Amino acid sequence: MREILRKLLGKLPREFRVLCRQFLLRVVDLEALSVHADVPRFLGQFAGVLILIDVLRTIGFLFFEAGKPGMVGDAMITALLQVAHGLVSMMMLVVGLIAVVSWDTIFPDRRDAMVLGPLPVRPGTILAAKVAACAAVVGVALLSLASGMGIVLPLIAGSWRVFAGYWLGMAASCVFVYGAVLAVQGLTALVLPRKMFLRISAVLQLGAFAWFVAGYFLEPGLSGLDWLEGAAARGALHLWPSYWFLALELQIAGHMPAELHEIASRAWTGLGIVVAGAGLSLALCYLRTMKKTVEEPDLVPGRNSGRGWPTVRAGGKVETAVVRFTIRGLARSRHHRVIDAFYWAIIFAIAVSTLRSEGAGGWRLPVTQAYMMPTFAILCLAVVGLRSTFALPVSLHANWVLRVTQLNPSQQYIAGTRRALLLLSAAPAWGLAALLGLGFRPWGHVAEHLVVLAAVAWIQAELCMIRVSKIPFACSYLPGKTNLQYLFWGFVLVFLALAMSLANLEMRVLGDPWQYAALVGVLFAIAVGLWALNRHRAREAVLYYEELEPVVIQTLGLAGAQLAAIEPAGVRRA
Amino acid sequence: MLELRRVSKLFAGIPAVDHVSFAARPGEVTGYLGPNGSGKSTTMKMITGLLERSGGEISFDGCPIEEDLIAYKRRMGYVPEEPYLYTHLSGLEYLTMVAELRALPERRSLEQIEELLRLLSLHDDRHASIGGYSKGMRQKVLIAAALLHNPELVLLDEPFSGLDVGSALMLRSLIQQLAARGKVVLFSSHELDTVERVSQRVVILHKGKIVADDSIANLRSLMELQSLEAIFSQLAVEQDTDAIAREIVDVIRA
Numbered sequence: 001m002r003e004i005l006r007k008l009l010g011k012l013p014r015e016f017r018v019l020c021r022q023f024l025l026r027v028v029d030l031e032a033l034s035v036h037a038d039v040p041r042f043l044g045q046f047a048g049v050l051i052l053i054d055v056l057r058t059i060g061f062l063f064f065e066a067g068k069p070g071m072v073g074d075a076m077i078t079a080l081l082q083v084a085h086g087l088v089s090m091m092m093l094v095v096g097l098i099a100v101v102s103w104d105t106i107f108p109d110r111r112d113a114m115v116l117g118p119l120p121v122r123p124g125t126i127l128a129a130k131v132a133a134c135a136a137v138v139g140v141a142l143l144s145l146a147s148g149m150g151i152v153l154p155l156i157a158g159s160w161r162v163f164a165g166y167w168l169g170m171a172a173s174c175v176f177v178y179g180a181v182l183a184v185q186g187l188t189a190l191v192l193p194r195k196m197f198l199r200i201s202a203v204l205q206l207g208a209f210a211w212f213v214a215g216y217f218l219e220p221g222l223s224g225l226d227w228l229e230g231a232a233a234r235g236a237l238h239l240w241p242s243y244w245f246l247a248l249e250l251q252i253a254g255h256m257p258a259e260l261h262e263i264a265s266r267a268w269t270g271l272g273i274v275v276a277g278a279g280l281s282l283a284l285c286y287l288r289t290m291k292k293t294v295e296e297p298d299l300v301p302g303r304n305s306g307r308g309w310p311t312v313r314a315g316g317k318v319e320t321a322v323v324r325f326t327i328r329g330l331a332r333s334r335h336h337r338v339i340d341a342f343y344w345a346i347i348f349a350i351a352v353s354t355l356r357s358e359g360a361g362g363w364r365l366p367v368t369q370a371y372m373m374p375t376f377a378i379l380c381l382a383v384v385g386l387r388s389t390f391a392l393p394v395s396l397h398a399n400w401v402l403r404v405t406q407l408n409p410s411q412q413y414i415a416g417t418r419r420a421l422l423l424l425s426a427a428p429a430w431g432l433a434a435l436l437g438l439g440f441r442p443w444g445h446v447a448e449h450l451v452v453l454a455a456v457a458w459i460q461a462e463l464c465m466i467r468v469s470k471i472p473f474a475c476s477y478l479p480g481k482t483n484l485q486y487l488f489w490g491f492v493l494v495f496l497a498l499a500m501s502l503a504n505l506e507m508r509v510l511g512d513p514w515q516y517a518a519l520v521g522v523l524f525a526i527a528v529g530l531w532a533l534n535r536h537r538a539r540e541a542v543l544y545y546e547e548l549e550p551v552v553i554q555t556l557g558l559a560g561a562q563l564a565a566i567e568p569a570g571v572r573r574a
Numbered sequence: 575m576l577e578l579r580r581v582s583k584l585f586a587g588i589p590a591v592d593h594v595s596f597a598a599r600p601g602e603v604t605g606y607l608g609p610n611g612s613g614k615s616t617t618m619k620m621i622t623g624l625l626e627r628s629g630g631e632i633s634f635d636g637c638p639i640e641e642d643l644i645a646y647k648r649r650m651g652y653v654p655e656e657p658y659l660y661t662h663l664s665g666l667e668y669l670t671m672v673a674e675l676r677a678l679p680e681r682r683s684l685e686q687i688e689e690l691l692r693l694l695s696l697h698d699d700r701h702a703s704i705g706g707y708s709k710g711m712r713q714k715v716l717i718a719a720a721l722l723h724n725p726e727l728v729l730l731d732e733p734f735s736g737l738d739v740g741s742a743l744m745l746r747s748l749i750q751q752l753a754a755r756g757k758v759v760l761f762s763s764h765e766l767d768t769v770e771r772v773s774q775r776v777v778i779l780h781k782g783k784i785v786a787d788d789s790i791a792n793l794r795s796l797m798e799l800q801s802l803e804a805i806f807s808q809l810a811v812e813q814d815t816d817a818i819a820r821e822i823v824d825v826i827r828a
Contacts, residue, residue: 321674324667325660332662332703397658401719403624404652405675407644 015121019129023105024136043140049488050094050144057083058148066156078224080153084166084249085222087149088173089242094141095174096212099181101338102137103205106130106182107189107285123286131282138174146170162253169249172271176241179274181208186281190288202334206341213345215240218352222246229259237263244270314419318408322416322471323423329394329473330424336389336473343385347378351432358439367437367445367510372503375433375449379457380495382429386421387464390472399474399545406543410469414538417472418465426457445510452506455523462530469541478547575599576621576727576758581630583616590616592782593630598760600726603753605769606762608779609810614762615655617779618731621760622652634727634758648676651725655732655762657712661705665696665715668704672719683722690718694741709736717745721752728752730761734768746772770802780810 009017065071065079108126116126150170154163188204189197219240222228228243237243244267250256251264314323330336354374358365365371393399406413433453437446509515576598583591591613598604608614619625621632623643632639639646659668666687673683691697694714704712713736720728730749734742749772753759763769769776770790778786786793786809790802799805 317674317677317680321671324674325663325671328663328667394662395658395660397656398660400624400654400658401660401672402675404622404647404650405672407648407676 013125016125016129016132019116019121019126020132020136023130023133043137047140047144050141051147053090054145054148057086058152061149062152074225076156078222080156081225081228081246082222083149084153085242085246087146088170088245088249089216089219091142091145091170092173092177092242092245093212093216094145095138095177096181096208097342098137098141099178100205100209100212102134103181103185103208103334103338104201106134106282107185127282127286134178138178142170142174157253159253162255165249165251165253168252169245172248172267173242173245176245176267176271176274177212179271179278183274183277183281184208186278186285190281190284202337205334205338209338209341210345210348213342214349214352217346217349225257229257232257232259232263238266241267241270314416314423316412318412319416319419322413323420326390326417326420326424326472330386330389333394333473335392336394339389339392340385343381343388347381347429347432350374350377350381351436354436355439358436361439363439364441365439367440367442367449369500369503369507371437371440371446372449372506373499375436375453376456376499376503377495378433379426379429379453380460380499382425383421383457383460383464384491386425390417390421390468390470391475392473392477393475394473396476396545402471402474402543403545409539410541410543411535411538413471413543414465414469414534414541417468417470418461418534420472421461421464422457426461430454430457448510448516449506451520452502452523455520455527456502458527459523459530462527462534465534466530467537469538469543470545471543474545476546575635576760577631577633578617578621579631579633581617581620581632582628583613583620583625584628589628589782591620591779594779594782594784595630596777596784596787598758600756600758601753602774603749603759603761603772605773605776606760606779607764607766607769607776607806607810608762612779612810613782614779615731618652618655618729618760618762621729622650623647648723649726650729651720651723651727652729653713653716653720653731653733655735657709657716657736659704659707659712659715661703664701664703665691665707665711666700668715669718669722673722676723678723686722687718690722694718710738710741713737714741717748725757727758728760730759730763732763733761734763734765742768766801766803766806776802778806778809785809 061079061083065083066076071079107130108123112126146167150163150166153166154160184204185201188200192200219242220231220236222243228237231237232243232247244263247256247260247264248267250260256264312320312324312327314320330340351374354371357370430450430453434446434450437443437450440446505519509519578597579595580593581591581595582589582593594613594617596604606614606617616625620627621639623639623646634646634649637646660671663671669687669690670684673680673687688697688700691700694717696711696714696718699707699711704715707715713733717733720730728749733745733749737745746768749759749761753774761769761772773790775789776786776793777784786805788796793802793805794800797805797808799808
């Protein structure tokens with residue numbers, strides 16, 4: 001198989017293959033990785049998370065849905081539709097996130113212009129290699145996330161058209177999302193002056209991020225075939241592309257109800273517009289932007305970004321320096337901004353959904369778990385989100401300055417990290433929870449919950465700071481160290497269990513001042529205990545900048561016959 | 575005085591710096607020379623404490639540097655070989671961060687930073703991102719960051735890299751004036767002409783070992799050579815440079 005693939009790839013032009021490989025590796029920022037990290041492993045982990053989701057979903061469907069007694073006729077059709085729609089929806093989210101994370105990578109940048117410009121490589125080859133590299137990443141995502149159900153669904157339906165409909169619909173949804181992002185980017189680049197585009201690009205990227213994540217969480221769930229037909233007839237699905245592509249799947253599979261005809265044609269129209277828009281803007285960008293990029297001045301005059309803003313102080317000079325460094329890193333580094341924006345987009349979706357229920361309840365809902373759970377989720381996502389961005393470095397090479405100027409105990413730097421975490425995640429999340437509380441009554445209960453929330457925020461920040469002896473954005477990133485695929489599910493389970501228990505407990509004690517005081521006392525005692533533990537550890541801590549030290553002993557990597565070949569005569573291994 | 579005694583550094587068992595001993599005195603500029611890969615930057619990194627030694631001792635004013643590394647860092651300024659900076663910060667923000675991390679008095683350090691930026695012709699671009707700075711501008715930011723706290727020991731690793739003629743002449747004079755004010759100045763450079771003009775003494779490193787440590791005048795008379803370039807060529811350059819140039823031309827012609 002590998003040989004066939006090699007032969008097939010060998011027929012492609014050499015310069016295309018070389019460029020494609022390079023661009024594929026550039027999807028990940030190499031400078032951010034630890035000494036022991038490699039890009040294929042990183043991409044493998046990404047695929048691993050998606051495959052796990054696919055396997056869980058397929059097994060769940062087979063054992064808990066399709067295997068249920070009485071699962072025939074309409075019930076089975078509803079279950080199949082729900083799974084198919086869920087997959088289209090998640091696929092669009094994943095591809096949307098890939099498009100946002102690899103923002104700009106498909107367009108020629110300054111590095112391309114300076115490195116490839118002097119070489120005899122045609123812009124068309126560069127463009128084709130970039131498109132192929134991006135398509136490869138999207139393809140990996142598609143195969144990882146959709147393969148399980150892609151086999152099971154056609155087998156249950158017993159039709160090759162279902163197979164074709166499923167895969168073509170999924171692929172079309174991927175092309176639509178990725179193409180839409182490209183078209184928006186490309187057209188903005190063409191219409192706006194280069195300098196203004198570079199400024200707006202970051203805002204567009206964050207907007208796209210929020211759009212995809214919030215859209216995923218806010219779109220209406222499919223409850224049955226009748227609901228689908230009714231909603232389509234009322235025009236309620238016109239704004240949700242995941243339903244367009246579900247209709248498209250059904251159309252190709254030959255099982256489309258007449259009511260879905262209009263939204264299926266929306267999928268085709270949307271696909272056509274997006275492909276044409278992306279293709280046109282890409283081609284024009286390669287003809288026009290390459291030149292603009294080369295002519296771009298190296299030094300863009302800056303303005304004092306701190307003017308008009310209150311000066312941030314976070315205690316001593318070192319703590320203040322660490323907090324300011326974090327704020328600037330978060331504001332100006334695309335990678336960090338995007339990762340944090342992912343969590344804030346989910347927070348935004350939760351907040352919007354809470355506001356909708358508040359509005360439906362006449363803005364005077366009683367304080368129940370319906371208010372508590374979203375606020376716990378908002379807080380948790382904000383703190384964990386920022387903590388995860390801390391793990392990604394801004395510039396490993398520049399860390400020497402932090403080491404040379406470390407004239408104060410590590411404790412102060414770690415305190416700075418903690419303050420940055422509290423100031424930039426817990427505080428805004430708490431503020432948002434307070435705003436959401438305005439629609440609930442009585443306000444006394446809202447205030448009591450906010451005190452509990454403050455204690456929880458502190459506990460969470462201290463939990464995130466356990467064994468953290470580093471400055472934000474100043475340590476290498478080692479993919480796999482955190483075992484993201486397990487940590488994610490573990491986190492979801494533990495969070496749900498703890499948040500539900502705490503919300504139930506809080507509901508029981510809200511009316512009783514003594515019990516409430518006891519709960520708050522226990523929570524703050526836990527927070528102080530964790531703070532004291534972290535502080536004690538920080539006294540002895542040594543700041544680290546590399547997740548793993550480079551190996552001192554070099555292994556030769558010899559095995560089997562190679563090892564036997566260098567063994568002296570007469571030596572036999574056991 | 576900065577003193578190195580039998581300092582070594584091994585990478586995977588291979589010596590990059592091999593039992594190096596020399597001293598750099600206050601009021602004197604010590605040039606540290608050697609071909610690429612001879613171990614100059616490794617030595618510099620060991621002197622700053624960025625890199626751990628495999629053996630030997632480094633002391634400043636008679637005290638081993640690891641005895642109180644923080645106190646030592648307070649007295650040291652360092653310009654690294656590569657101009658690695660946090661490019662998401664502006665020049666002003668970077669220098670302010672360094673001043674804060676060094677716990678310098680806020681108002682005074684801000685005035686100093688403004689003045690240094692003006693003197694180094696960076697003031698107009700002080701709010702621009704370092705990412706857009708040229709190599710020379712970055713080098714100037716590094717020089718300002720290294721001198722901001724008025725250090726007693728100044729370590730300069732290829733400080734002339736990327737500087738234009740005017741800035742290089744200014745830096746040459748600055749190095750001499752720093753030494754004249756009693757500071758210990760150790761600087762490495764490939765520009766032998768500059769080293770010859772600025773340094774009172776030179777240490778020449780070859781394959782991790784010291785092959786010369788003396789004043790330039792003494793070396794000239796001992797080796798009966800006219801210039802530092804000739805001394806360096808004899809001590810540290812093994813290849814026939816003209817022959818290699820000829821071979822390169824032959825290779826590309828083939």
